[in-house]
Amino acid sequence: MIRVDSITIKEFRGIRDLTLDFKEKNFAICGPNGTGKSGVVDALEFALTGNVSRLSGEGRGDISLKQHGPHVDRRNDPDKARVTVKVTIPSLSKTVTVERRLKTPAVAHVTPSDAATLEVLKQVKSHPEFVLSRRELIRYVLATPGKRAEEVQALLHLDEVEQVRVGLQKIANSCEKKLVPLGTASMQARDTLLRALEVSEVTTAIVLAAANAQRAILDLPALTDLTESTSLKDGMATPPPAKPQRIPKAQALADIRAAREALAEIASVPSATLVAEVVADLNALTGDPAIAASVKQEAFYTTGIELIEDGACPFCDTRWDLDELRKHVQTKIDHLEDVSRKRIAAKTKIAPLIVALGKAQVAINTLVRYAALATPPVGCDSARDYSVNCGTAIERLTSLLPLAESISVLTNVPSVPPAVLDAIYELENVVAMLPDPTKQDAAREWLTVAQERLEVWREAMWKLNAAKQQAQTARQVSDIYATTSDAVLAGIYAAVEKDFAALYGFVNRDDEDKFQAKLIPSMGKLGFDVDFYGRGFFPPGAYHSEGHQDGMGLCLYLALMRYLQGDGFTFAVLDDVLMSVDAGHRREVCTLLKREFPKTQFIMTTHDPIWLRHMRTEGLTGGRSAVQFRNWSVDEGPTRWDERDV
Amino acid sequence: MTRSPIIEGTSDIPTQIFENFLLALGEASVPLELVARLRKALLEERTFTRRALTVAVLGEGSLS
Numbered sequence: 027m028i029r030v031d032s033i034t035i036k037e038f039r040g041i042r043d044l045t046l047d048f049k050e051k052n053f054a055i056c057g058p059n060g061t062g063k064s065g066v067v068d069a070l071e072f073a074l075t076g077n078v079s080r081l082s083g084e085g086r087g088d089i090s091l092k093q094h095g096p097h098v099d100r101r102n103d104p105d106k107a108r109v110t111v112k113v114t115i116p117s118l119s120k121t122v123t124v125e126r127r128l129k130t131p132a133v134a135h136v137t138p139s140d141a142a143t144l145e146v147l148k149q150v151k152s153h154p155e156f157v158l159s160r161r162e163l164i165r166y167v168l169a170t171p172g173k174r175a176e177e178v179q180a181l182l183h184l185d186e187v188e189q190v191r192v193g194l195q196k197i198a199n200s201c202e203k204k205l206v207p208l209g210t211a212s213m214q215a216r217d218t219l220l221r222a223l224e225v226s227e228v229t230t231a232i233v234l235a236a237a238n239a240q241r242a243i244l245d246l247p248a249l250t251d252l253t254e255s256t257s258l259k260d261g262m263a264t265p266p267p268a269k270p271q272r273i274p275k276a277q278a279l280a281d282i283r284a285a286r287e288a289l290a291e292i293a294s295v296p297s298a299t300l301v302a303e304v305v306a307d308l309n310a311l312t313g314d315p316a317i318a319a320s321v322k323q324e325a326f327y328t329t330g331i332e333l334i335e336d337g338a339c340p341f342c343d344t345r346w347d348l349d350e351l352r353k354h355v356q357t358k359i360d361h362l363e364d365v366s367r368k369r370i371a372a373k374t375k376i377a378p379l380i381v382a383l384g385k386a387q388v389a390i391n392t393l394v395r396y397a398a399l400a401t402p403p404v405g406c407d408s409a410r411d412y413s414v415n416c417g418t419a420i421e422r423l424t425s426l427l428p429l430a431e432s433i434s435v436l437t438n439v440p441s442v443p444p445a446v447l448d449a450i451y452e453l454e455n456v457v458a459m460l461p462d463p464t465k466q467d468a469a470r471e472w473l474t475v476a477q478e479r480l481e482v483w484r485e486a487m488w489k490l491n492a493a494k495q496q497a498q499t500a501r502q503v504s505d506i507y508a509t510t511s512d513a514v515l516a517g518i519y520a521a522v523e524k525d526f527a528a529l530y531g532f533v534n535r536d537d538e539d540k541f542q543a544k545l546i547p548s549m550g551k552l553g554f555d556v557d558f559y560g561r562g563f564f565p566p567g568a569y570h571s572e573g574h575q576d577g578m579g580l581c582l583y584l585a586l587m588r589y590l591q592g593d594g595f596t597f598a599v600l601d602d603v604l605m606s607v608d609a610g611h612r613r614e615v616c617t618l619l620k621r622e623f624p625k626t627q628f629i630m631t632t633h634d635p636i637w638l639r640h641m642r643t644e645g646l647t648g649g650r651s652a653v654q655f656r657n658w659s660v661d662e663g664p665t666r667w668d669e670r671d672v
Numbered sequence: 673m674t675r676s677p678i679i680e681g682t683s684d685i686p687t688q689i690f691e692n693f694l695l696a697l698g699e700a701s702v703p704l705e706l707v708a709r710l711r712k713a714l715l716e717e718r719t720f721t722r723r724a725l726t727v728a729v730l731g732e733g734s735l736s
Contacts, residue, residue, distance in 0.1 A: 182685050183684070183685060183686060184685060184686065186686040186718075186720055187685070187686050187689050189720045190690075190714065190720050190725065193720060193721070193722050193725040194725060194729065196722060197722070197725060197726055197729055197730070201730075496730055496734075499702065499703075499706065499729065499730075500729050500730065502700065502702065503697065503702065503706070503710075503729050506693065506696050506697055506700060506702075507693050509696070510689065510692045510693040510696045511689045511692075511693065513692070514685070514688060514689045514692055515689075518685065590685070
């Protein structure tokens with residue numbers, strides 16, 4: 027993407043005024059601790075991204091770029107703090123100047139500024155990982171698999187991939203959840219239709235036979251087919267709109283009988299013994315804190331126990347005695363399974379009550395509509411309230427939580443208020459007093475009610491089928507996404523794993539030339555195991571020395587960057603990343619960088635003058651491609667000692 | 673050391689994954705308009721919110 031020609035830093039961090047000429051080549055900055063090396067690294071990051079990762083993010087507390095970015099004596103004058111870099115964009119054969127000021131860190135003053143240049147600089151800004159410090163390096167190597175996956179995903183910009191995966195999965199789950207109430211609604215609509223048709227099953231032949239018997243009374247032609255748009259009352263004269271709607275006597279009496287049966291079912295389904303039994307079960311569970319989250323937790327532990335490998339907890343990576351860990355997790359699973367069993371048992375016992383409550387709710391709602399049609403209307407407020415209570419009880423008993431409310435519902439709902447029964451009795455009397463319709467009127471009423479209920483059932487079935495179709499599609503999309511993204515990621519990790527092993531094996535070819543590594547993606551985690559002298563695969567921190575771990579971190583970073591940016595990997599800042607690596611291996615790192623990354627400009631910091639010499643003798647940096655800071659003062663900033671003065 | 677094969681830069685892995693996903697959807701019995709909506713959300717508008725994905729998978733009417 028870019029190479030940096032020079033940097034000018036003014037009143038930024040510990041630096042008052044400093045210009046370094048990198049000349050687009052590898053460059054080394056050497057100096058004891060606290061002489062301003064990292065200030066240069068921060069300045070590079072700031073100029074190219076508008077941010078300094080050391081001053082932002084997790085664990086930075088009250089430290090902020092705007093407040094603490096300027097030199098301490100200029101903290102109230104952030105406009106004076108600025109960094110200017112001159113960069114070359116090889117792909118555009120252009121050299122541009124980028125200046126940023128602490129006062130407005132988000133604004134980059136780019137000269138010359140054209141769309142292509144700005145696009146490249148935008149790309150650079152979106153890859154702040156061009157700066158690698160030991161802190162980041164350790165994140166790749168020693169982090170837990172979950173954290174490592176996060177870091178690597180951030181580096182590879184995979185957060186969007188994960189966001190889509192979670193989103194599609196949630197959509198599929200939510201679609202499947204909607205099927206349950208829609209299924210219940212269609213069953214209830216079917217029951218109501220059966221009652222209107224006075225039949226026991228809904229088939230085309232049975233519905234047509236029942237409807238045609240009534241149509242014959244009205245001299246209407248028989249229906250020969252039952253399609254989605256067939257009307258059972260096709261051809262029947264519509265009553266004038268001014269005429270008040272009549273209560274269909276026979277149907278209303280049948281519905282009143284059905285409502286009584288439904289209410290009786292509520293009282294009979296859960297026998298006193300059964301209610302007492304379920305209440306006792308639920309009371310026992312109220313004392314258990316695991317009840318609220320048992321389903322999720324049980325699934326979590328059950329998955330976790332399958333993932334226990336090499337004696338480490340799959341969640342926090344703490345090493346345990348394998349048997350102890352399994353026993354520990356199994357105890358939790360056993361307990362949660364017990365809680366879950368009790369919940370399922372309670373739900374199974376109360377399932378018939380939920381169905382009965384649903385039936386009663388629908389039946390009462392039908393009667394409430396008849397009551398409104400009566401002259402004068404029959405007072406049905408108690409029945410209406412009871413219907414609402416049934417709905418609430420269904421919701422509570424379906425979720426079963428909070429337990430205290432479920433217990434209260436269980437003990438109160440079965441008793442139907444006498445006012446409800448009184449209202450039904452009154453309605454029944456009013457309906458019974460209605461004059462019997464003529465045979466023709468009864469047939470008209472039959473066809474009207476049957477058609478209404480057929481439409482309700484059709485709509486319920488249509489909604490259910492549409493929801494089933496949606497659920498199936500959403501699950502298919504989610505599954506295809508999971509399979510596709512897993513395959514692409516597996517390919518990426520396989521390529522990175524191979525490149526990483528080759529890079530590390532080269533640096534350590536004196537004794538680890540057969541080195542291999544495994545990057546194992548699994549459910550949002552990224553396992554990282556490395557070969558230890560042919561004795562098996564272990565986490566990097568298990569047997570390898572700190573120096574080897576640093577080498578692994580650098581090689582993994584280089585492999586990831588090469589995969590990510592390919593030929594666009596033209597610039598990287600290595601901030602004191604090899605402090606634990608011995609002299610011999612540092613030489614090999616120099617050879618590796620020179621040989622494998624000839625198109626990449628590395629800016630490297632170190633406090634070790636010997637390492638600086640190695641870079642030069644190994645040809646990684648040229649004669650004048652280094653600066654040495656001798657000391658630093660708050661008033662002057664770093665005092666430099668150019669290599670050429672040596 | 674055997675030199676590593678030259679790896680082409682994969683500057684945008686999400687795009688690579690989204691393109692493969694859309695290709696796989698096209699080969700499955702998924703409605704073409706759904707694939708088109710997902711293409712728009714993932715590749716053109718690059719919006720990955722639950723709302724945007726719901727509209728893409730289930731259609732505009734799904735939110736009402």
